[in-house]
Amino acid sequence: MSLQGPILIVGAGQAGVQIAESLRQEGYADSLLLIGNESHPPYQRPPLSKKWLLEPGTFNALSLRGAESLVRRRIDLRLDTAVSAIERAAAQLVLANGERLRYGRLALATGALPRPLTLPGAELAGVLSLRTIADSAAISSAIRRCAADGAPLVVIGGGFIGLEVAASARKLGAAVTVLEGLPRLMSRVTAPIVSEAFERLHRSHGVNLLFDAKVTQLLGRDGQIAAVVTADGHEYPAGCVIVGIGAIPDDRLAAAAGLQCEHGIVVDDCARSSDPKIVAAGDCTARRLPDGRLLRLESVQNAVEQAKSAAAALMGRERPFRAAPWFWSDQYDVKLQMVGQSHGYDQVLTRGDLHKPAFSAFYFKAGRLIAVDSLSRIQDHMQAKRVLDNGLSPRPEQIADPQFELQSLLREARAATADGA
Amino acid sequence: MPHILCIEPDGTERSLEADGGQSVMRTAVDAGVAGIEAQCGGNLSCATCHCYVQAPWLDKLPAPSDDERLMLQNVAAERRPESRLSCQLIVAPELDGLTVRFPDRQS
Numbered sequence: 001m002s003l004q005g006p007i008l009i010v011g012a013g014q015a016g017v018q019i020a021e022s023l024r025q026e027g028y029a030d031s032l033l034l035i036g037n038e039s040h041p042p043y044q045r046p047p048l049s050k051k052w053l054l055e056p057g058t059f060n061a062l063s064l065r066g067a068e069s070l071v072r073r074r075i076d077l078r079l080d081t082a083v084s085a086i087e088r089a090a091a092q093l094v095l096a097n098g099e100r101l102r103y104g105r106l107a108l109a110t111g112a113l114p115r116p117l118t119l120p121g122a123e124l125a126g127v128l129s130l131r132t133i134a135d136s137a138a139i140s141s142a143i144r145r146c147a148a149d150g151a152p153l154v155v156i157g158g159g160f161i162g163l164e165v166a167a168s169a170r171k172l173g174a175a176v177t178v179l180e181g182l183p184r185l186m187s188r189v190t191a192p193i194v195s196e197a198f199e200r201l202h203r204s205h206g207v208n209l210l211f212d213a214k215v216t217q218l219l220g221r222d223g224q225i226a227a228v229v230t231a232d233g234h235e236y237p238a239g240c241v242i243v244g245i246g247a248i249p250d251d252r253l254a255a256a257a258g259l260q261c262e263h264g265i266v267v268d269d270c271a272r273s274s275d276p277k278i279v280a281a282g283d284c285t286a287r288r289l290p291d292g293r294l295l296r297l298e299s300v301q302n303a304v305e306q307a308k309s310a311a312a313a314l315m316g317r318e319r320p321f322r323a324a325p326w327f328w329s330d331q332y333d334v335k336l337q338m339v340g341q342s343h344g345y346d347q348v349l350t351r352g353d354l355h356k357p358a359f360s361a362f363y364f365k366a367g368r369l370i371a372v373d374s375l376s377r378i379q380d381h382m383q384a385k386r387v388l389d390n391g392l393s394p395r396p397e398q399i400a401d402p403q404f405e406l407q408s409l410l411r412e413a414r415a416a417t418a419d420g421a
Numbered sequence: 422m423p424h425i426l427c428i429e430p431d432g433t434e435r436s437l438e439a440d441g442g443q444s445v446m447r448t449a450v451d452a453g454v455a456g457i458e459a460q461c462g463g464n465l466s467c468a469t470c471h472c473y474v475q476a477p478w479l480d481k482l483p484a485p486s487d488d489e490r491l492m493l494q495n496v497a498a499e500r501r502p503e504s505r506l507s508c509q510l511i512v513a514p515e516l517d518g519l520t521v522r523f524p525d526r527q528s
Contacts, residue, residue, distance in 0.1 A: 044462045046461070046462065046464070047462065060451075061447075063451065064450075065450060065451070065453065066450065066451030066452060066453065068451060068452050068453055069450065069451060069452060069453025070453070071453075072452075072453040073453060300460050300461065300467075301460060301467075304458065304460055304528070323528070328461065328464065328466040328467075330464070335465075335466070337466060378465075378488055378491045378492060379491040379494065382468065382491065382492060382494060382495035383494070383495060385495065386495050
Protein backbone atom coordinates (compact mmCIF):
# COMPACT_ATOMS: atom_id res chain seq x y z
CA MET A 1 0.00 0.00 0.00
CA SER A 2 1.34 3.42 -0.91
CA LEU A 3 1.67 5.62 2.14
CA GLN A 4 0.88 9.07 0.73
CA GLY A 5 -1.64 11.30 2.49
CA PRO A 6 -3.95 12.88 2.96
CA ILE A 7 -6.17 10.31 4.61
CA LEU A 8 -9.91 10.92 4.40
CA ILE A 9 -12.36 9.07 6.63
CA VAL A 10 -15.99 8.87 5.51
CA GLY A 11 -18.25 8.48 8.54
CA ALA A 12 -17.83 10.23 11.89
CA GLY A 13 -19.29 7.59 14.20
CA GLN A 14 -17.54 5.22 16.60
CA ALA A 15 -15.44 3.54 13.88
CA GLY A 16 -14.51 6.73 12.05
CA VAL A 17 -13.34 8.48 15.20
CA GLN A 18 -11.35 5.45 16.30
CA ILE A 19 -9.60 5.16 12.92
CA ALA A 20 -8.54 8.80 13.25
CA GLU A 21 -7.29 8.42 16.82
CA SER A 22 -5.50 5.17 16.10
CA LEU A 23 -3.80 6.68 13.05
CA ARG A 24 -2.24 9.30 15.30
CA GLN A 25 -1.20 6.58 17.76
CA GLU A 26 0.37 4.67 14.87
CA GLY A 27 2.45 7.75 14.09
CA TYR A 28 0.60 9.16 11.10
CA ALA A 29 1.54 12.86 11.00
CA ASP A 30 0.00 14.15 7.76
CA SER A 31 -3.46 15.69 7.41
CA LEU A 32 -6.52 13.79 8.51
CA LEU A 33 -10.12 14.66 7.70
CA LEU A 34 -13.18 13.05 9.24
CA ILE A 35 -16.34 13.57 7.18
CA GLY A 36 -19.76 13.14 8.80
CA ASN A 37 -23.19 13.48 7.21
CA GLU A 38 -24.98 14.43 10.43
CA SER A 39 -24.98 17.85 12.08
CA HIS A 40 -23.76 16.63 15.48
CA PRO A 41 -20.13 16.00 16.35
CA PRO A 42 -19.29 12.30 16.88
CA TYR A 43 -21.59 10.67 19.43
CA GLN A 44 -22.40 7.29 20.97
CA ARG A 45 -25.35 5.40 19.56
CA PRO A 46 -25.99 2.67 22.19
CA PRO A 47 -27.72 5.02 24.68
CA LEU A 48 -30.19 6.15 21.99
CA SER A 49 -32.37 3.08 22.58
CA LYS A 50 -31.79 3.04 26.35
CA LYS A 51 -31.04 5.87 28.79
CA TRP A 52 -31.41 8.63 26.22
CA LEU A 53 -35.06 7.73 25.55
CA LEU A 54 -35.85 8.08 29.23
CA GLU A 55 -34.05 11.34 29.81
CA PRO A 56 -32.76 13.07 26.70
CA GLY A 57 -30.07 15.17 28.37
CA THR A 58 -27.44 17.54 27.10
CA PHE A 59 -25.49 16.49 24.04
CA ASN A 60 -22.31 16.32 26.10
CA ALA A 61 -23.47 13.13 27.81
CA LEU A 62 -23.64 11.38 24.41
CA SER A 63 -20.53 12.92 22.93
CA LEU A 64 -17.94 10.36 21.88
CA ARG A 65 -14.93 12.66 22.18
CA GLY A 66 -14.83 16.33 23.14
CA ALA A 67 -13.88 18.99 20.59
CA GLU A 68 -10.63 19.50 22.51
CA SER A 69 -9.80 15.84 21.95
CA LEU A 70 -10.03 16.17 18.15
CA VAL A 71 -8.10 19.46 18.07
CA ARG A 72 -5.33 18.04 20.21
CA ARG A 73 -4.90 15.15 17.76
CA ARG A 74 -5.17 17.44 14.72
CA ILE A 75 -8.24 15.65 13.42
CA ASP A 76 -10.24 17.93 11.11
CA LEU A 77 -13.98 17.41 11.17
CA ARG A 78 -16.50 18.31 8.48
CA LEU A 79 -20.12 17.80 9.51
CA ASP A 80 -23.32 17.99 7.45
CA THR A 81 -21.31 16.70 4.51
CA ALA A 82 -22.73 13.97 2.29
CA VAL A 83 -20.39 12.09 -0.02
CA SER A 84 -21.98 11.15 -3.33
CA ALA A 85 -19.24 9.10 -4.99
CA ILE A 86 -15.78 7.63 -4.75
CA GLU A 87 -13.80 8.02 -7.98
CA ARG A 88 -11.07 5.46 -7.49
CA ALA A 89 -9.19 6.09 -10.73
CA ALA A 90 -8.69 9.74 -9.78
CA ALA A 91 -8.44 8.95 -6.03
CA GLN A 92 -11.10 11.53 -5.29
CA LEU A 93 -14.25 11.83 -3.25
CA VAL A 94 -17.13 13.68 -4.84
CA LEU A 95 -19.25 15.53 -2.30
CA ALA A 96 -22.97 16.18 -2.68
CA ASN A 97 -22.24 19.89 -3.22
CA GLY A 98 -20.02 19.00 -6.20
CA GLU A 99 -16.74 19.62 -4.41
CA ARG A 100 -13.94 17.11 -4.98
CA LEU A 101 -11.44 16.00 -2.36
CA ARG A 102 -8.28 14.14 -3.31
CA TYR A 103 -7.19 11.27 -1.08
CA GLY A 104 -3.93 9.42 -0.68
CA ARG A 105 -5.74 6.71 1.21
CA LEU A 106 -9.36 6.34 2.20
CA ALA A 107 -11.22 4.82 5.14
CA LEU A 108 -14.92 3.98 4.99
CA ALA A 109 -16.91 3.93 8.21
CA THR A 110 -20.34 4.57 6.79
CA GLY A 111 -22.27 2.53 9.35
CA ALA A 112 -25.64 0.89 8.84
CA LEU A 113 -29.20 1.93 8.13
CA PRO A 114 -32.35 0.64 9.81
CA ARG A 115 -33.85 -2.09 7.64
CA PRO A 116 -36.89 -0.41 6.11
CA LEU A 117 -40.38 -1.83 6.40
CA THR A 118 -41.64 -2.34 2.85
CA LEU A 119 -45.35 -2.72 3.49
CA PRO A 120 -48.40 -0.64 2.62
CA GLY A 121 -48.67 2.18 5.15
CA ALA A 122 -45.00 2.22 6.12
CA GLU A 123 -44.81 5.87 5.06
CA LEU A 124 -47.49 7.02 7.55
CA ALA A 125 -46.57 9.66 10.11
CA GLY A 126 -45.81 8.07 13.45
CA VAL A 127 -43.98 5.06 11.96
CA LEU A 128 -40.46 5.47 13.32
CA SER A 129 -37.11 3.74 13.21
CA LEU A 130 -33.93 4.38 15.14
CA ARG A 131 -30.42 5.31 14.07
CA THR A 132 -29.66 8.93 14.88
CA ILE A 133 -30.11 11.39 17.75
CA ALA A 134 -32.99 12.96 15.83
CA ASP A 135 -34.67 9.53 15.51
CA SER A 136 -34.23 8.93 19.25
CA ALA A 137 -35.72 12.34 20.08
CA ALA A 138 -38.70 11.62 17.82
CA ILE A 139 -39.25 8.23 19.46
CA SER A 140 -38.90 9.70 22.93
CA SER A 141 -41.62 12.29 22.29
CA ALA A 142 -43.85 9.73 20.54
CA ILE A 143 -43.62 7.45 23.61
CA ARG A 144 -44.52 10.34 25.90
CA ARG A 145 -47.44 11.28 23.64
CA CYS A 146 -48.71 7.67 23.67
CA ALA A 147 -48.39 7.54 27.47
CA ALA A 148 -50.30 10.83 27.85
CA ASP A 149 -53.08 9.88 25.38
CA GLY A 150 -53.39 6.28 26.56
CA ALA A 151 -52.61 5.17 22.99
CA PRO A 152 -50.68 1.92 22.56
CA LEU A 153 -47.16 1.86 21.20
CA VAL A 154 -46.58 -1.02 18.79
CA VAL A 155 -43.05 -2.32 18.29
CA ILE A 156 -42.43 -4.39 15.16
CA GLY A 157 -39.55 -6.77 15.85
CA GLY A 158 -38.45 -8.52 19.07
CA GLY A 159 -34.72 -7.92 18.68
CA PHE A 160 -32.38 -5.72 20.71
CA ILE A 161 -33.57 -2.32 19.49
CA GLY A 162 -37.25 -3.21 19.68
CA LEU A 163 -36.95 -4.69 23.17
CA GLU A 164 -34.85 -1.85 24.54
CA VAL A 165 -37.36 0.67 23.22
CA ALA A 166 -40.21 -1.43 24.66
CA ALA A 167 -38.54 -1.46 28.11
CA SER A 168 -38.01 2.32 27.99
CA ALA A 169 -41.60 2.90 26.88
CA ARG A 170 -42.93 0.83 29.79
CA LYS A 171 -40.81 2.86 32.19
CA LEU A 172 -42.40 6.00 30.72
CA GLY A 173 -45.87 4.54 31.26
CA ALA A 174 -46.93 3.75 27.70
CA ALA A 175 -48.90 0.60 26.86
CA VAL A 176 -46.64 -1.55 24.65
CA THR A 177 -47.31 -4.35 22.18
CA VAL A 178 -44.36 -6.16 20.57
CA LEU A 179 -45.05 -8.07 17.34
CA GLU A 180 -42.35 -10.65 16.60
CA GLY A 181 -42.51 -12.58 13.35
CA LEU A 182 -40.66 -15.63 14.69
CA PRO A 183 -41.62 -17.95 17.57
CA ARG A 184 -39.36 -16.27 20.18
CA LEU A 185 -37.38 -13.14 21.07
CA MET A 186 -33.86 -12.40 19.77
CA SER A 187 -33.99 -15.80 18.08
CA ARG A 188 -31.12 -15.22 15.69
CA VAL A 189 -28.59 -14.64 18.46
CA THR A 190 -29.64 -16.48 21.61
CA ALA A 191 -30.72 -19.91 22.81
CA PRO A 192 -34.40 -20.49 23.68
CA ILE A 193 -33.59 -20.44 27.40
CA VAL A 194 -32.36 -16.85 27.11
CA SER A 195 -35.28 -15.82 24.89
CA GLU A 196 -37.68 -17.28 27.46
CA ALA A 197 -36.08 -15.33 30.30
CA PHE A 198 -36.57 -12.08 28.35
CA GLU A 199 -40.11 -13.10 27.45
CA ARG A 200 -40.94 -13.50 31.17
CA LEU A 201 -39.16 -10.24 31.97
CA HIS A 202 -41.10 -8.19 29.43
CA ARG A 203 -44.41 -9.83 30.32
CA SER A 204 -43.81 -9.16 34.01
CA HIS A 205 -43.43 -5.49 33.11
CA GLY A 206 -46.76 -5.54 31.29
CA VAL A 207 -45.62 -5.80 27.67
CA ASN A 208 -48.10 -7.49 25.34
CA LEU A 209 -45.84 -9.91 23.44
CA LEU A 210 -47.03 -11.72 20.32
CA PHE A 211 -45.06 -14.33 18.39
CA ASP A 212 -45.37 -15.58 14.80
CA ALA A 213 -47.03 -12.24 14.16
CA LYS A 214 -46.47 -11.43 10.48
CA VAL A 215 -47.30 -7.79 9.83
CA THR A 216 -49.03 -7.31 6.47
CA GLN A 217 -50.00 -3.63 6.46
CA LEU A 218 -50.28 -0.45 8.46
CA LEU A 219 -53.51 1.51 8.54
CA GLY A 220 -53.71 5.28 8.86
CA ARG A 221 -56.17 8.03 9.58
CA ASP A 222 -55.47 11.46 8.00
CA GLY A 223 -51.93 10.34 7.17
CA GLN A 224 -51.24 9.32 10.79
CA ILE A 225 -50.67 5.72 11.90
CA ALA A 226 -53.77 4.16 13.47
CA ALA A 227 -53.29 0.38 13.47
CA VAL A 228 -51.04 -2.51 12.53
CA VAL A 229 -52.58 -5.49 10.73
CA THR A 230 -51.17 -9.02 10.92
CA ALA A 231 -51.59 -11.97 8.54
CA ASP A 232 -54.28 -13.52 10.76
CA GLY A 233 -56.39 -10.40 10.18
CA HIS A 234 -55.91 -8.99 13.66
CA GLU A 235 -55.74 -5.18 13.96
CA TYR A 236 -53.58 -3.71 16.69
CA PRO A 237 -54.45 -0.06 17.42
CA ALA A 238 -51.31 2.06 17.47
CA GLY A 239 -50.57 5.63 18.58
CA CYS A 240 -47.15 5.12 17.07
CA VAL A 241 -45.08 2.28 15.62
CA ILE A 242 -41.41 1.57 16.18
CA VAL A 243 -39.81 -0.54 13.45
CA GLY A 244 -36.92 -2.60 14.83
CA ILE A 245 -36.33 -5.28 12.21
CA GLY A 246 -32.58 -5.11 11.95
CA ALA A 247 -30.01 -3.01 10.17
CA ILE A 248 -28.47 -3.14 6.73
CA PRO A 249 -24.85 -2.15 6.18
CA ASP A 250 -24.46 1.13 4.33
CA ASP A 251 -22.15 -0.07 1.55
CA ARG A 252 -23.75 2.08 -1.16
CA LEU A 253 -20.73 4.30 -1.86
CA ALA A 254 -18.36 1.34 -1.89
CA ALA A 255 -20.60 -0.81 -4.09
CA ALA A 256 -21.12 2.02 -6.59
CA ALA A 257 -17.34 2.42 -6.77
CA GLY A 258 -16.93 -1.26 -7.59
CA LEU A 259 -15.43 -2.41 -4.29
CA GLN A 260 -16.25 -5.99 -3.41
CA CYS A 261 -19.45 -5.95 -1.32
CA GLU A 262 -21.64 -8.78 -0.08
CA HIS A 263 -24.19 -7.29 2.29
CA GLY A 264 -21.39 -5.07 3.56
CA ILE A 265 -17.98 -3.96 2.34
CA VAL A 266 -15.91 -7.14 2.25
CA VAL A 267 -12.74 -6.76 4.33
CA ASP A 268 -10.10 -9.14 5.65
CA ASP A 269 -9.27 -9.41 9.35
CA CYS A 270 -6.93 -6.44 8.93
CA ALA A 271 -9.87 -4.30 7.65
CA ARG A 272 -8.48 -4.10 4.08
CA SER A 273 -11.00 -3.83 1.25
CA SER A 274 -10.52 -5.11 -2.31
CA ASP A 275 -8.81 -1.78 -3.17
CA PRO A 276 -5.32 -1.45 -1.64
CA LYS A 277 -5.89 2.26 -0.97
CA ILE A 278 -9.15 1.72 0.91
CA VAL A 279 -9.93 0.25 4.32
CA ALA A 280 -13.31 -0.08 6.03
CA ALA A 281 -14.48 -0.60 9.62
CA GLY A 282 -17.59 -1.00 11.73
CA ASP A 283 -21.23 -1.71 10.88
CA CYS A 284 -20.66 -1.17 7.13
CA THR A 285 -18.33 -4.16 6.78
CA ALA A 286 -18.56 -7.91 6.23
CA ARG A 287 -15.37 -9.54 7.51
CA ARG A 288 -13.92 -12.56 5.71
CA LEU A 289 -13.01 -15.18 8.31
CA PRO A 290 -10.11 -17.62 7.89
CA ASP A 291 -12.62 -20.37 6.99
CA GLY A 292 -14.05 -18.23 4.16
CA ARG A 293 -17.33 -17.31 5.85
CA LEU A 294 -18.37 -13.66 6.05
CA LEU A 295 -19.08 -12.25 9.49
CA ARG A 296 -21.24 -9.17 10.03
CA LEU A 297 -21.26 -7.60 13.46
CA GLU A 298 -22.99 -4.48 14.67
CA SER A 299 -21.37 -3.48 17.91
CA VAL A 300 -19.18 -0.89 19.53
CA GLN A 301 -16.37 -3.40 20.04
CA ASN A 302 -16.43 -4.38 16.37
CA ALA A 303 -16.27 -0.72 15.35
CA VAL A 304 -13.39 0.03 17.73
CA GLU A 305 -11.31 -3.07 17.03
CA GLN A 306 -11.77 -3.04 13.25
CA ALA A 307 -10.90 0.65 13.32
CA LYS A 308 -7.61 -0.13 15.06
CA SER A 309 -6.91 -2.76 12.37
CA ALA A 310 -7.84 -0.25 9.66
CA ALA A 311 -5.51 2.42 11.04
CA ALA A 312 -2.64 -0.06 11.20
CA ALA A 313 -3.37 -1.21 7.63
CA LEU A 314 -3.29 2.40 6.41
CA MET A 315 0.21 2.57 7.87
CA GLY A 316 1.20 -0.63 6.07
CA ARG A 317 1.05 -2.80 9.18
CA GLU A 318 -1.02 -5.86 10.03
CA ARG A 319 -3.05 -5.81 13.23
CA PRO A 320 -5.71 -8.47 12.77
CA PHE A 321 -8.91 -8.34 14.82
CA ARG A 322 -9.43 -11.79 16.30
CA ALA A 323 -10.83 -11.13 19.77
CA ALA A 324 -14.12 -12.79 20.67
CA PRO A 325 -17.02 -10.50 19.74
CA TRP A 326 -18.90 -9.00 22.68
CA PHE A 327 -22.07 -7.05 22.99
CA TRP A 328 -24.40 -5.70 25.64
CA SER A 329 -28.06 -4.77 26.03
CA ASP A 330 -29.93 -3.18 28.96
CA GLN A 331 -33.59 -4.04 29.48
CA TYR A 332 -35.24 -2.93 32.75
CA ASP A 333 -32.76 -3.85 35.48
CA VAL A 334 -31.25 -6.76 33.55
CA LYS A 335 -27.85 -6.33 31.98
CA LEU A 336 -27.35 -8.77 29.11
CA GLN A 337 -23.73 -9.27 28.10
CA MET A 338 -22.80 -11.64 25.30
CA VAL A 339 -19.39 -12.88 24.22
CA GLY A 340 -18.37 -15.24 21.44
CA GLN A 341 -20.45 -16.53 18.54
CA SER A 342 -23.11 -19.03 19.51
CA HIS A 343 -23.99 -19.91 15.90
CA GLY A 344 -23.86 -23.68 15.39
CA TYR A 345 -23.92 -24.66 19.08
CA ASP A 346 -24.94 -28.21 20.01
CA GLN A 347 -25.19 -27.90 23.80
CA VAL A 348 -26.23 -25.16 26.24
CA LEU A 349 -25.56 -25.28 29.97
CA THR A 350 -26.62 -22.67 32.49
CA ARG A 351 -25.32 -21.41 35.81
CA GLY A 352 -27.28 -19.19 38.18
CA ASP A 353 -30.94 -18.38 38.76
CA LEU A 354 -33.11 -18.62 35.64
CA HIS A 355 -36.07 -16.89 37.23
CA LYS A 356 -34.46 -13.93 38.97
CA PRO A 357 -33.08 -13.68 36.20
CA ALA A 358 -29.37 -13.78 37.01
CA PHE A 359 -27.77 -16.56 35.03
CA SER A 360 -25.37 -17.36 32.21
CA ALA A 361 -25.89 -19.65 29.24
CA PHE A 362 -22.73 -21.42 28.11
CA TYR A 363 -22.81 -22.51 24.45
CA PHE A 364 -20.71 -25.50 23.42
CA LYS A 365 -19.93 -26.94 20.01
CA ALA A 366 -18.37 -30.42 19.93
CA GLY A 367 -17.44 -30.06 23.60
CA ARG A 368 -15.74 -26.68 23.19
CA LEU A 369 -17.01 -23.38 24.62
CA ILE A 370 -17.92 -20.95 21.81
CA ALA A 371 -20.07 -18.30 23.51
CA VAL A 372 -21.59 -17.16 26.79
CA ASP A 373 -24.68 -15.00 27.33
CA SER A 374 -24.84 -13.49 30.81
CA LEU A 375 -27.90 -11.91 32.39
CA SER A 376 -26.79 -9.75 35.30
CA ARG A 377 -23.77 -12.03 35.86
CA ILE A 378 -20.92 -9.66 35.21
CA GLN A 379 -18.25 -11.97 36.57
CA ASP A 380 -19.21 -14.78 34.19
CA HIS A 381 -19.06 -12.41 31.24
CA MET A 382 -15.70 -10.90 32.10
CA GLN A 383 -14.14 -14.29 32.78
CA ALA A 384 -15.66 -15.87 29.66
CA LYS A 385 -14.26 -13.03 27.58
CA ARG A 386 -10.76 -13.76 28.83
CA VAL A 387 -11.21 -17.52 28.45
CA LEU A 388 -12.37 -17.20 24.81
CA ASP A 389 -9.77 -14.57 23.91
CA ASN A 390 -7.06 -16.90 25.20
CA GLY A 391 -8.35 -19.85 23.20
CA LEU A 392 -9.26 -21.76 26.38
CA SER A 393 -12.33 -23.86 27.04
CA PRO A 394 -13.85 -25.48 30.10
CA ARG A 395 -15.33 -28.95 29.63
CA PRO A 396 -19.14 -29.08 29.71
CA GLU A 397 -19.07 -31.14 32.92
CA GLN A 398 -16.98 -28.44 34.59
CA ILE A 399 -19.66 -25.84 33.85
CA ALA A 400 -22.26 -28.24 35.22
CA ASP A 401 -20.28 -28.51 38.46
CA PRO A 402 -21.25 -25.57 40.73
CA GLN A 403 -17.90 -25.82 42.53
CA PHE A 404 -15.95 -25.13 39.33
CA GLU A 405 -14.61 -21.60 38.87
CA LEU A 406 -14.03 -20.31 35.33
CA GLN A 407 -11.26 -18.15 36.73
CA SER A 408 -9.28 -21.31 37.52
CA LEU A 409 -8.71 -21.91 33.79
CA LEU A 410 -7.06 -18.51 33.51
CA ARG A 411 -4.92 -19.16 36.58
CA GLU A 412 -3.82 -22.55 35.18
CA ALA A 413 -3.01 -21.01 31.79
CA ARG A 414 -0.92 -18.30 33.45
CA ALA A 415 0.90 -20.88 35.55
CA ALA A 416 1.57 -23.04 32.47
CA THR A 417 2.98 -20.02 30.60
CA ALA A 418 5.19 -19.16 33.56
CA ASP A 419 6.47 -22.77 33.72
CA GLY A 420 7.10 -22.79 29.98
CA ALA A 421 9.13 -19.58 30.25
CA MET B 422 -14.28 23.85 39.84
CA PRO B 423 -12.06 20.95 40.94
CA HIS B 424 -9.03 19.98 38.92
CA ILE B 425 -7.88 16.43 38.32
CA LEU B 426 -4.50 15.28 37.09
CA CYS B 427 -4.42 12.54 34.43
CA ILE B 428 -1.14 10.80 33.66
CA GLU B 429 -1.04 9.27 30.18
CA PRO B 430 0.73 5.94 29.50
CA ASP B 431 3.89 7.74 28.29
CA GLY B 432 4.02 9.82 31.49
CA THR B 433 2.54 13.04 30.06
CA GLU B 434 0.65 14.86 32.81
CA ARG B 435 -2.54 16.71 32.02
CA SER B 436 -4.31 18.92 34.52
CA LEU B 437 -8.02 19.11 33.69
CA GLU B 438 -10.83 21.20 35.06
CA ALA B 439 -13.73 18.90 35.86
CA ASP B 440 -17.41 19.68 36.11
CA GLY B 441 -18.58 18.58 39.54
CA GLY B 442 -20.74 15.47 39.25
CA GLN B 443 -19.03 14.35 36.05
CA SER B 444 -16.91 11.20 35.98
CA VAL B 445 -13.16 11.10 35.63
CA MET B 446 -13.74 9.03 32.46
CA ARG B 447 -15.96 11.72 30.87
CA THR B 448 -13.52 14.48 31.80
CA ALA B 449 -10.55 12.56 30.39
CA VAL B 450 -12.35 11.51 27.19
CA ASP B 451 -13.54 15.05 26.46
CA ALA B 452 -10.00 16.32 26.81
CA GLY B 453 -8.55 13.58 24.62
CA VAL B 454 -6.43 11.95 27.30
CA ALA B 455 -4.47 9.05 25.81
CA GLY B 456 -4.75 5.57 27.31
CA ILE B 457 -8.51 5.47 27.82
CA GLU B 458 -11.04 3.82 25.50
CA ALA B 459 -14.35 3.86 27.40
CA GLN B 460 -16.02 1.65 24.79
CA CYS B 461 -19.33 1.34 26.64
CA GLY B 462 -19.55 5.00 27.57
CA GLY B 463 -19.83 4.50 31.33
CA ASN B 464 -22.25 1.60 31.41
CA LEU B 465 -20.11 -0.78 33.48
CA SER B 466 -19.99 -3.17 30.56
CA CYS B 467 -16.46 -3.10 29.15
CA ALA B 468 -13.69 -2.25 31.68
CA THR B 469 -11.81 -0.16 29.08
CA CYS B 470 -11.51 2.99 31.21
CA HIS B 471 -9.27 1.32 33.79
CA CYS B 472 -6.97 3.63 35.76
CA TYR B 473 -4.56 3.53 38.70
CA VAL B 474 -5.47 5.97 41.45
CA GLN B 475 -2.32 7.63 42.77
CA ALA B 476 -1.56 8.12 46.48
CA PRO B 477 -3.04 9.52 48.63
CA TRP B 478 -6.34 9.54 46.78
CA LEU B 479 -7.38 5.89 46.89
CA ASP B 480 -8.65 6.06 50.46
CA LYS B 481 -10.51 9.31 49.84
CA LEU B 482 -12.73 7.73 47.16
CA PRO B 483 -15.97 5.87 47.85
CA ALA B 484 -15.29 2.12 47.72
CA PRO B 485 -16.01 0.33 44.43
CA SER B 486 -19.43 -1.29 44.04
CA ASP B 487 -19.66 -5.07 43.78
CA ASP B 488 -20.17 -4.75 40.01
CA GLU B 489 -17.10 -2.57 39.58
CA ARG B 490 -15.06 -5.00 41.70
CA LEU B 491 -16.14 -7.86 39.42
CA MET B 492 -15.30 -5.91 36.27
CA LEU B 493 -11.87 -5.09 37.66
CA GLN B 494 -11.04 -8.80 37.97
CA ASN B 495 -10.44 -8.99 34.25
CA VAL B 496 -9.00 -5.69 33.05
CA ALA B 497 -6.55 -5.93 30.15
CA ALA B 498 -3.59 -4.30 31.92
CA GLU B 499 -2.21 -5.46 35.27
CA ARG B 500 -4.73 -5.25 38.07
CA ARG B 501 -3.35 -3.55 41.16
CA PRO B 502 -4.81 -2.61 44.55
CA GLU B 503 -5.19 0.97 43.25
CA SER B 504 -7.09 -0.13 40.11
CA ARG B 505 -10.44 1.56 39.51
CA LEU B 506 -12.79 2.13 36.57
CA SER B 507 -12.67 5.85 35.88
CA CYS B 508 -16.34 5.93 34.78
CA GLN B 509 -17.27 5.17 38.39
CA LEU B 510 -15.18 7.98 39.91
CA ILE B 511 -17.33 11.07 40.22
CA VAL B 512 -15.47 14.33 40.65
CA ALA B 513 -16.50 16.32 43.73
CA PRO B 514 -15.02 19.49 45.30
CA GLU B 515 -13.21 17.50 47.99
CA LEU B 516 -11.41 15.52 45.25
CA ASP B 517 -9.61 18.62 43.93
CA GLY B 518 -6.16 17.35 42.91
CA LEU B 519 -7.24 13.71 42.34
CA THR B 520 -4.52 12.01 40.32
CA VAL B 521 -4.97 8.93 38.15
CA ARG B 522 -2.68 7.12 35.73
CA PHE B 523 -3.93 5.31 32.63
CA PRO B 524 -2.32 1.98 31.64
CA ASP B 525 -0.81 1.22 28.24
CA ARG B 526 -3.62 -1.11 27.21
CA GLN B 527 -7.37 -1.30 27.73
CA SER B 528 -8.46 -4.13 25.41
